Amino acid sequence: MSAYILALDQGTTSSRAIVFDENGRPVATAQQEFEQLFPRPGWVEHRPEDILNTQLAVAREALARAEVNPARIAAVGITNQRETTLLWDRRSGKPVANAIVWQDRRTAQMCDGLRQAGLEPLFRERTGLVLDAYFSGTKLAWLLREIPGAAEAARRGDLAFGTVDTWLAWNLTGGKRHITDASNASRTLLYNIHTGDWDDDLLHALEIPREVLPEVTDSSGKLAETDRVVIPGAPVIGGIAGDQQAALFGQLCLEPGMVKNTYGTGCFMLLYTGDRAPISRNCLLTTVAWRRGGQLSYALEGSVFIAGAVVQWLRDGLGIIRSAPEIESLAASVADTGDVYLVPAFAGLGAPWWDPHARGIIVGITRGTTRAHIARAALESIAFQVADVLDAMREDAGLALTELRVDGGASANSLLMQLQADLCGIPIARPKVVETTALGAAMLAGLGAGVWPDDAALNRCREEDRHFLPACTAQERQARRAQWRRALDRCRNWTG
Numbered sequence: 299m300s301a302y303i304l305a306l307d308q309g310t311t312s313s314r315a316i317v318f319d320e321n322g323r324p325v326a327t328a329q330q331e332f333e334q335l336f337p338r339p340g341w342v343e344h345r346p347e348d349i350l351n352t353q354l355a356v357a358r359e360a361l362a363r364a365e366v367n368p369a370r371i372a373a374v375g376i377t378n379q380r381e382t383t384l385l386w387d388r389r390s391g392k393p394v395a396n397a398i399v400w401q402d403r404r405t406a407q408m409c410d411g412l413r414q415a416g417l418e419p420l421f422r423e424r425t426g427l428v429l430d431a432y433f434s435g436t437k438l439a440w441l442l443r444e445i446p447g448a449a450e451a452a453r454r455g456d457l458a459f460g461t462v463d464t465w466l467a468w469n470l471t472g473g474k475r476h477i478t479d480a481s482n483a484s485r486t487l488l489y490n491i492h493t494g495d496w497d498d499d500l501l502h503a504l505e506i507p508r509e510v511l512p513e514v515t516d517s518s519g520k521l522a523e524t525d526r527v528v529i530p531g532a533p534v535i536g537g538i539a540g541d542q543q544a545a546l547f548g549q550l551c552l553e554p555g556m557v558k559n560t561y562g563t564g565c566f567m568l569l570y571t572g573d574r575a576p577i578s579r580n581c582l583l584t585t586v587a588w589r590r591g592g593q594l595s596y597a598l599e600g601s602v603f604i605a606g607a608v609v610q611w612l613r614d615g616l617g618i619i620r621s622a623p624e625i626e627s628l629a630a631s632v633a634d635t636g637d638v639y640l641v642p643a644f645a646g647l648g649a650p651w652w653d654p655h656a657r658g659i660i661v662g663i664t665r666g667t668t669r670a671h672i673a674r675a676a677l678e679s680i681a682f683q684v685a686d687v688l689d690a691m692r693e694d695a696g697l698a699l700t701e702l703r704v705d706g707g708a709s710a711n712s713l714l715m716q717l718q719a720d721l722c723g724i725p726i727a728r729p730k731v732v733e734t735t736a737l738g739a740a741m742l743a744g745l746g747a748g749v750w751p752d753d754a755a756l757n758r759c760r761e762e763d764r765h766f767l768p769a770c771t772a773q774e775r776q777a778r779r780a781q782w783r784r785a786l787d788r789c790r791n792w793t794g
């Protein structure tokens with residue numbers, strides 16, 4: 299009897315569920331968007347009930363569409379938007395506030411205060427992160443400070459904190475289990491990635507009592523029993539991982555030096571470093587990739603703020619394309635950019651440059667420049683930024699990188715992938731299943747529940763769609779990247 303796995307992919311704007319078969323092929327999918335709340339400038343919230351209800355609804359819908367007997371669902375895998383912070387009452391299971399979404403900036407000042415108190419090196423060394431409002435720790439501290447009685451209730455052990463995985467697992471188990479996996483824990487600013495435990499010094503700095511925190515589990519294994527009222531057939535939760543870590547697993551980056559990049563609105567690149575947790579000199583993050591058999595594995599993480607978003611800008615801001623995919627044929631209609639460079643520093647520059655005061659620029663325009671050259675320069679800008687992050691990772695990890703595995707909406711663009719291979723000087727590998735986040739959660743869950751005996755068995759779940767090999771000389775590459783750096787220099791510190 300063949301087995302199936304239900305992957306729950308709880309994202310920022312929608313909840314998705316995919317049923318996978320034993321070959322890692324998606325059998326049925328369902329998706330529902332839910333409301334984004336913006337109660338004040340800089341604040342972003344979700345209703346915890348919306349997260350839960352849409353996730354359960356799509357799970358049931360996907361199961362119904364797959365037309366498989368619930369008894370054949372061997373495991374549930376959970377992957378989730380990371381860092382989003384929830385707090386609920388342990389007795390009633392009712393949230394005491396809306397979820398504070400990762401994008402929410404309300405604790406920026408709190409982070410400034412911690413920095414002024416000289417605590418940044420401590421947080422960086424213990425957690426691998428930077429002190430930023432993005433992560434969960436200061437969000438939880440804010441809730442405990444601002445909700446009347448919450449700090450006291452948390453100390454008594456009456457409240458439960460969780461990231462989205464924890465909230466889902468709590469509800470899938472009928473309130474029996476308060477757990478998070480180590481990859482999600484590593485995004486809280488509270489978890490010591492070297493010792494693998496919540497860190498008392500960091501908890502003290504943020505005035506967070508241990509009693510409010512979940513138990514940290516492996517990312518794969520028989521992690522918890524689900525309640526049959528909630529999920530038909532009551533399969534075990536076999537895997538949990540944050541979305542980017544799940545994608546890294548789904549791309550089977552399981553050897554040190556293997557690296558994936560997701561091309562969405564922005565880019566998320568993760569380099570697997572195995573049992574080493576290098577602290578970056580280039581402002582990259584060090585994060586837990588996953589914990590298996592009690593053993594922590596790590597990754598370096600870097601992001602590009604504006605990637606697919608520059609394509610959206612060409613479509614919506616400039617109106618020179620009607621749809622995102624159209625950029626490929628327009629950019630391919632010219633042989634090169636005519637020496638035009640576009641730096642999409644719309645909201646400053648991320649790793650490895652970190653300049654919040656940079657702003658976008660197009661340079662090198664002549665009388666002969668057309669929209670096709672601009673479109674090509676826009677695509678190149680994505681590839682240049684990714685190449686810069688890749689170099690920073692290579693340097694920080696001290697590893698030779700032999701291939702970049704890609705996924706995400708814009709990875710469908712073959713011209714972009716070819717440019718990427720040219721500018722990085724390594725092959726680009728695009729898989730057939732680009733739903734790597736959900737696939738990764740399914741793989742962790744399937745391994746955990748024994749659907750696959752070992753990692754080697756996962757290889758049959760990975761089918762390559764296309765390989766892109768570097769087609770330019772090292773000299774050409776260096777010249778183009780040097781020119782890109784000159785363009786970068788011109789846009790830096792613009793508003794400063």
Ligand code: ADP
Nearest residue numbers: 561562563606607609610622623706707708711
């Ligand atoms: P997200 O998960 O961030 O919403 P997706 O993975 O769905 O992103 O990818 C959507 C992004 O990819 C959009 O920014 C869009 O402009 C871009 N995109 C989609 N198709 C293409 C394409 N063929 N070429 C270039 N960019 C594309």
